[in-house]
Structure formats: structure tokens, C-alpha cells
Amino acid sequence: MLRSRRVGCQTAALGVLFAFSQDGAFVSRVRSLVSHPPPGHGRLWHADRSDRGGRCRRCLGSLGEEVSEAPRIAWSFWDKGKDNLPEFRRLCMETWATQNPGWRIKMLDQRNVHEYLDPNELPRLWPEMYVPWQADAVRLALLAKYGGLWIDASTICLRPFDEWMYSTIASEKAAEGIGAFYFSAWGCEMHKSKEFVENWVMAARRQHPMMVAWKALFNGYWDSKTRADAMSMFLDPPGVPDHPLFQGVDLDHLKRFGQDLRNYLLMHAAFKKLIDQYPEFRRIWEEEMVLIRADDTAFWHMEEPDVKWDPQAALRKWRGPVDSAWLDYVVSSCPVLKFTRDTATLLDQDPGGLC
Template sequence: MTMSSALETPELLTWDQRSDNEILADLQTYKPVDGTSERNIWSFWDKGLTAYGSPNHYSKYFSDPECFFPAALLQKTMKGTHVGPHAADLIRLPLLYLYGGVWLDVGFLLFRDLDDLCWCALADPFNPVELAGFKMTISQALAMFWNGLIGARKGSLVIKYWHDIFLNVWNNRTSCDGINSHPLLRHLPRYEVPSSTGLPPAFVYKNFVDYLAQMFCLERLQHLRDLNRDWDGLRFFESRVLLFECVSEVYWAQHITHLDGRKQFNMLSCVRAETEPEFLEAEKFIQEILSTSSTMKLSHGLVTEQGEYLARIWDEPENEDADCRPGTFAAYLRWASVYFQQMKKLTPVQLPVYADAIITGNFLQILGESHPIAELHSMIFGHLLLVNGIQYFPHELECPSIVYLDLWPVAPSLAIVNDPDLCAQAIQRIEFSTKSLAEQVHSSSGTNIKHHTFLRSRFAPAFRHQNVVRNIPIVIEEASIFTETLRTQAGSLGGQLGNVFSLEDKVSEFVFDTLANFTVGLRLNEQTNGHSALRLAIYRQTANLLPRNLFTLKRRMNPMYYLGIWKNNQAIARILVPIIRSRSHGASNMSIGMLNHHDKRTVLDIVAKTWLSHNQTKSEEEKDAFVDSMLQNVKIFMLAGHDTTTAAICYAFELLAYHPGEPEKLRAEHGSVFGKDRENLGDIIQNSPEKLNNLPFTLAVIKECLRLLL
């Protein structure tokens, strides 16, 4: 057969010399992702290579799948004709976001190297391209990004935003039916597919949208401006997306046969030794594909009564080997996908813009966050009511100052106060909540009743500026480990980036270590050794913080619930009570003068001394009361203090990332106060802690993060 000059045979070294059986065996062997490279090829086959039992099943590449997938996929409750393709849709974007690489649908034949097709452009640090693929032209005025081949780098925000929209569309669904009417998609123009025969399309339009929902989600992202996320879809797709024409580069076989799958099947089944007109037509068909296209996609497509797809015909039992039968053009096409290299110059194209589809709003932030109606969701119930007040009170200009919710018997009734002056009246001037809080809160962070006032008088000295400064070395020691961890995780400066990791996990370990050291002088080494027994026990106990309502009644009536609480309390007490007792005994033999400015003193040291100095008898009963009260407060410090501080630090990182100019201001301020000797920064702060008072911009960033997000 004469081949076009657009095809060249690559060097022998580029061929995979393994047999089919060796390749199949390799595909069924688990391979962890190489963290030093993003040259990954991802595919999903829901029916082959042992399917759910595959050693390379997608679930093995996600440590927290609940963050990426809807319940229907996780619980295997997806239904409908196209479960396999839609499962692949839900999986492809998270894999690209976490690891980078190229997604290929399994029905692909490649006639061009992926480096040449897209990866060289994506990997080039001087090329702005962040997303690569094919433009599926529907008509002269309509086109979409086709999702059968997607190239992207690890951590690409366009992939994240795309999946956020798609995940929202799939929320509370078990099938794709009705996705076309979702509020995020129904404002898009109709992407009517013209018929090459002049007849109406063989499918209902809404089924077409449901089937290609992921592609329509990217259309929404393209036509979206979100100023809070600094996202301009039109500008991004104009300059940062590499596209080639899908019809000529992927679907040329379907195009020249007018989507006639049966005709494609007959030509590819033709034996090459024949000289009949059918052979000449089939030869021309193959030549045109190989000289025109960089790839060929064998789609199963949207199921219709009229349509026949080549892939579906090949799936029929009587055609089991028709796609590779020796001597046929089908076998030759497979051979060409291995040994031929398409060298025709590719011409990038762009997607059209539809003015009527453009919307501006804070969609990405909303979609990227979740507000599940969980057991502790009432903590932000008032905030959500205030934000959505117009929905519940459509005849009011704003949400009423006081809203009474009679939720009995489902939950206790609520009076939600939305006015600052009324809040001050209810909480500061007249403490209506005194009785209920006095019964529930045993820490120093309670009301102004006598018991809570007493506790605060004992704990306040430990948090005075003098003692905080005295314990700066503790913070410096743990912060040094934390910053080194971040450097290791992020990768070398100017070199290979590290793997994606959870910043929240690293920050919480740092904060928990610092709190344990500062509060009771306990070195947990969470940052280096992982979760300690104390932290695990406290975390387990938080799962038992159930509100008293109808939804939690069944669990609260279970004796095992209270047994779990008792076991967790015992685990915490075994670790903390001996420390508290030893410190209280030491404090009883220590004079106040021993707590000088140069000694590091934990909260426990100060509170023990203050507590026992107010009671000269120091009876065993009083010491036991101190131990019990200290234990309750340490648990509160460790849980609440670690949670809020972790959130504040993470939010600070996030906000600074979204405002690129601000980190430079922080560095400039730190440089002017501490100098440029970063290696000895800890010593500088330890020797001159007063320098921390000369960071107004840093303090403003911290306060703004607290104001905005906590």
C-alpha cells in the first residue's frame, strides 16, 4: 500500500518490544504514581482487566475519595445506559488534578506521539498553555472542548474548577437523567448537531446534553467570570488552551462515512489481498484516515434506535476478533498505530464565544465549598439564615433582627439574633444563656457566673504577655520542623515540584505539637511520628459531640455510645492526669519567685501555682478538684485551640495565594525587621522577641483572615 508522505516510521528504539501478553500482564500490575514525573496516561475501562478487582483500580489513587466523587459513584448506585462513560467522566479530572498527565478514553488509536501532540507544550515553562485537547465542532458557529483526550499539569486550577462544577451537577443524583435542566447548564445555548443527511438528529436534545454533561460543564466555566477567584474564562481559553480540530484529528473515519458504523465495519473487515471495488474503497478509506488524523476514537456513543457505532458492532459475540483478524484493514490499522508516526503540521484552533452564555458571579467559591446538613451543622445555621434571608422572608427588605424557630420535637427551639445591638443586650448586658451554658461548659471559656469567673482568674496569668514571650522557644522549635516539612513536600526551588499534599494535615500537626508543649510540656512529635494516642483519643471523642435532637436519639440511646465516651476519657486521662498530678505536686513546693522571666513555664505550671497559692491548705480533695478541672480545660485547649489556629493558618495561605502581591509585602516587612539572615531567624526572635511587635502588616493579614473566614 502506498502511504502519504505525512507518515514516517519512527526509530526502532521508540517501539514497545513486548508481546501482547506481556503488556496485558503489566497493565494488571499495580504501579504507584511516580511523584517526580507528571508523564502519566490515565484511562478507565469499566468492564475489562478484572474491572473492580483491578490492581490499578482508580480508588487506589485517592486517599480521600469523598472529596472528589459523588455518593452514587462511591456507593456503586449509578444507573442508566451510560454508567461506564459517566464513571470515567467523574474520575478523569481528579486524577489529572492530583497527578497531571494525559487522559485517554480506552477506545483510542494514536498515530502521533503524545509529546508532539500536546505534552511538550504543557511541560514548557515558557509556554502559557495549561489545558490541551480537541475542539469538537458542531456547526459553523458552535463548538465545544471534547473530553476524550485531556492534557493538563498537576494542580491545574482549570481542572479543579471544571470538576467542581461537574461534581455540583451530579450532587444527589444516581443517573445523568435531567442534568440538562440544572441551573448551571440551562442558560447555555442549544448545541444542535446538524444532520449530514438533512434528516433530524437521531437523538433527543436533552439526552445529548445529559450524555455530554461534563463537556457542557466546561462550557459553563469558559463563559464564567468570577472576580473573587480571579477567573476570567474567556481570557483563559483565549491564551492558555491548546486545541486542535476534533473532526479531522479524531473522528475523520466517522466524518467521511457520515457516521455509518456498519459501512466502517465492512471496509475494515475487507481482506487486503482482494482486488474488488470494495477493496479499493477500503484502501482509500484507510489512507485518508492515516494521512489526515493524529488519532482515531472508536466511540460507543449515545445509544439511539437508528445509530450504529463501529465499536458496538465489534462488541457483538460473532465479531469477537473482527478488529484484529489477520489480513484485514482493521489489523492493518492497529499495526499502523504502533509503527507509523503522523508528522503533518498541526494548526491550533480556538473555541467560539457565545455572548448570551456569559455570566459573572461568585460561583467558583460557592461550588468549591460545601455546607452539608450534618449533626453539628447548627453551628452555622444562623449565618446561613442571614445570608439567605431573602429566600425565607421574600416580603422583607432584609432578614429580621430576631427569628424564632420552633423545631420541637426534632431539635431544641432557637432564637436567632441578627442585630449587633440586640446581641449585646442578650449576651453582654443580660445573660439569658447563663443557666444552659453553666450546665454544659466546664472550662474557663464560659459565662460570668461565679464558677467561670473563678476559673478565668486561675488561668489568666498563664496567657499574659510575659508568659507567652517566655514560651517563644517552644513555638520556634515546632515551627522549624513545620517549615522544613513544607520545603520537603513542596520540592526544591527551581526544580521538580513535590507531590500534592494536605496543608491542613501538616498545619494541624504543627499546631497540636505546639499546644501540647505549651499547655502541659508534652512533646508529642506529631510532625515527625504521626498522630499520637492523645490526639486520636481527642478526635474520637469529638465524634461523640452529639446535639440533643431527634436525629441523634437512636445513637444516644445505645449503651455502646456511652462506653465509647468512657473509653476515650480513660485514654486521655491515662496520658494527662499523671502529668497534671506531678506538676501540681511540684508547684506546691515552689515559691512564686521561682517563676522568673527566663524560665519556660507551661500553662499547667502557672495555673498550678496560681491555683494552689490561693488555698494554703492544699488538701487532697482540693488537689483532686484541680486535677479534674485542669484535665477538662486542657482537652478544650487542645481541641478548640488547635482547630481554630489550623484553620486561620490555612486560610492565610489561601488568601495570600489569591493575592500574589501581598506575600512580597510580607517578605519585605520581615526583612526590614529581622534582616535577611533567614537561617538564624529563630535565634533572632528568641533573643529579641520585642521585634514581633513591629510587624503591622503581618498582624493585619492575620486579623483579616480571622475577620473574613472564621
């Protein structure tokens, strides 16, 4: 099993990588590169490290402790609860804690979510929502209310959050108060523009106006609906493209590669409305949002030519012979690695059989 294969690894991040390798030398290679990236490898992500201190201290009731305007809390959600996380997701979660020892990790689920959020902070139909949309509602509400960083349970962390995003978010000297990755392959100008802001890693100061508006728009759409299960996008018209909230919003970038995701990707559609129809939010997106290109970082291991988004090809790459150039790039240029739903599901089903 994966856990036994990790014996001797000093970090959970290295344990994850070791678990998919057939060569024990891989561990030593990764350990040295994680600590000391090779010279000449320019990082594709940047952050202002000038202020790691907190902002004004306040008590936010349900956390039961003092937190800042930009608390070092990593939020996530697994509907069935942390105790029921598949082993691969547990490994991902361990990397967050190992790389970020000063952070609090909060994994919410359907039972404990109301310890942190009031029902009126979520869509009216939240209890019956399709789980991915439940998670979207939770991430928006948590970041709007408390601030912090959201990370999906299928994401490996290879560098401390502060190193590549959060120190900028938390800095009183920086204008940037919100951050995320963007996937340029789905931008309006393909492979160039930044409209397709991803939601699997997001960060914000508490009550950031853009996050508050994003949550309100998301909730407003669902509060106009009569059902929120997976089939509601087909059986409860109008869908997103025809809904009054999205009139005049160009969502054509959500139809690509033979897929029409305009109904499924409500968070992305809502973000596009904010930057298209509200000049202040467009200014924040253009000038004050920490944006990291996912194509070259978190998704690079899926984008590379011999994988091209094929989950089976991705897993063959992970457990095949060590590719030094591939490894050098990952550990020097990828602060996180995001595993897509199909790939993560394969690992959930039979993690031991993949080693």
C-alpha cells in the same frame, strides 16, 4: 483472530490497521507512511516541541514515585478491569504504549480507583453511577490531581502524544497548560466554533485551575442528586437544563441532529458554563488551550462522505480494498483515531469476524 493476524507487524498501531484489512500490502504501506509521511501532506495539528523535560519534581503519594507538574502518564478507565478488556480495546491500549515508550499507562477500574483517588474526590454517588459518568468523574479527578493525559479505551494512537499535544502542555515556555480535541460539527456556530470540547483525549498540568473547576462543577451537580443510574436523567429532576447550576447557560448546541444530549453530556455542559460565566476560563479557552479540530483528525474516518457516522459503513471501509488516498490522509493527518461507542461495540462483540 485479530492477534494472530498481527504477526510480523512492528507496532501495535499498524497491527490494528492490519487487522481490518484484507490485503497484507496494507501493512507495508502504513509502516512506511507512519514513519515518513508523504511530502505535501500538511499536518492539521501542531505542538511546541521546545521542552520535553519535566517540571519541578514532587512525590504524589499513591503513585509511589516522583512525578512532575506535567507527568507523562496516560490514564484510562475500564470498569471491569484491564484483564477484561475486549480484544479491540486491548489493541488500542497497545498502540498507546508502542507509540509512547517513555510513558506510564494507568488503566483504572472500579476496584483500583481508590488507590489513586480518595472517595471525596469523586461524586458521592460514584459507586452507583452509570459507567460513562463514572469514567467522566474519574478523568476529571485524575487530571486535576495528577495531571497527565487521558485517553479513552476506544482510541488508536498513531503518533506519540508529545508530537501533537503534550510537549506543549509540559513546556515551561508555553502558556498552554490544558488541551483537548474539539468537534466543530457541534459548536455553537456549526462547523466553525470550538465550544464542544471532547473528553476522550484530554491533557493538563497538575492542578490546572480550569480542570479543578471543571471537576468541582461536575461533582457539585451529582452531589445535588439522589440517584446517578442511566435513568436518573429522566427520573430525578431537575435535569441539567433546569438545574440551578446551569441557569443562564445556553446549551442549545447540545440539541442537534435529532438528539437532545443536554442531560447526558454533563461534562460538555459544565465546560460551557465555565467559558460562559467565568471570564478567566473563557480567556484560557480562547488563548491558552491546545485545541485540535476532531472533524479533520480523530473523527475524519467517521466524517468522510461514504461513512457519515454509520458504524457498519465504517467497518466496511476498514476491511475493504485499500484506498491509498484515504490511507495517506489518515497516517499523515490523524494523530489518533477515535471509534464511537456503536462502532467500538461492534468490534468488541466479534473482532475476529470483521477481518
